[in-house]
Amino acid sequence: xxxxxxxxxxxxxxxxxxxxxxxxxxxxxxxxxxxxxxxxxxxxxxxxxxxxxxxxxxxxxxxxxxxxxxxxxxxxxxxxxxxxxxxxxxxxxxxxxxxxxxxxxxxxxxxxxxxxxxxxxxxxxxxxxxxxxxxxxxxxxxxxxxxxxxxxxxxxxxxxxxxxxxxxxxxxxxxxxxxxxxxxxxxxxxxxxxxxxxxxxxxxxxxxx
Numbered sequence: 001x002x003x004x005x006x007x008x009x010x011x012x013x014x015x016x017x018x019x020x021x022x023x024x025x026x027x028x029x030x031x032x033x034x035x036x037x038x039x040x041x042x043x044x045x046x047x048x049x050x051x052x053x054x055x056x057x058x059x060x061x062x063x064x065x066x067x068x069x070x071x072x073x074x075x076x077x078x079x080x081x082x083x084x085x086x087x088x089x090x091x092x093x094x095x096x097x098x099x100x101x102x103x104x105x106x107x108x109x110x111x112x113x114x115x116x117x118x119x120x121x122x123x124x125x126x127x128x129x130x131x132x133x134x135x136x137x138x139x140x141x142x143x144x145x146x147x148x149x150x151x152x153x154x155x156x157x158x159x160x161x162x163x164x165x166x167x168x169x170x171x172x173x174x175x176x177x178x179x180x181x182x183x184x185x186x187x188x189x190x191x192x193x194x195x196x197x198x199x200x201x202x203x204x205x206x207x208x209x
Contacts, residue, residue, distance in 0.1 A: 018056050021046060026067045030108050034064060034115035061120055068116075068123070072130050075104050079138040090146035097139060098192060101169065110178065128170075135169065136162050168192045 024046050028037045039060055043050045057063040082096050117124045140162055146152030171177050171188065178188065 014056075017048075017052070021053060021056055021063070022066050022070050025063050026070060029064065029067055030112050033109070033111040034060075034119055036115075039063075061123070064116070064120060065123055068127055071104070071107075072127075072134065075101075076134050076138075078104070079134065083138045083141050090142065090149060090151035093142055094139075094146075097142065101135075102190075105169075131169070132166055135166055139165060165192070168195075 021042070025037075025042055028042065028045065039050060039053055042063075043053045046053070057066065078100050079097060082093055082100065085093075116127070140158060143152050143158045143161055147154055147158070152158075168188075169192075178184065181188070183191075
């Protein structure tokens, strides 16, 4: 008698299937919203049975959590690649960090943010906490190195710079605020980039002590 399929896959195969599910869900959730994508939709898109899908994730909320953690892991890995190098050119490094944040934010559509806020408020709070931690860690490191090298102004506390950046990012992922300002995430981040580059970086020939 043939054994149930759930006992057959080896650990690597199971891991590969899980990663494939997360990648597919991430693509569809971010583009189409969380509420409008069903487990049936995902199973059909991935060419697998719902039974297989539920064997890896007992529900859509659990799948959403894995998608969000996968996203943050990618963001942190990308940021770490920039900040792990000595910031010889702080302006260029800061621009790369901001551009990276913009690129990752562009993947997420406003209706996805609204859906998560409504359907999973506790998970939404965890997302905000991790975003704060990531920005404070990587941008804080760059600001500290830039100050030592004399490239970042010293008359503005580093923690205050980070709070400004956090507030700006929060506004960008807030769909009602973007609609009120008549901005898209892309144009908003372009403004953030200008403010951060021209507002905290010391100009040549000038010193802010």
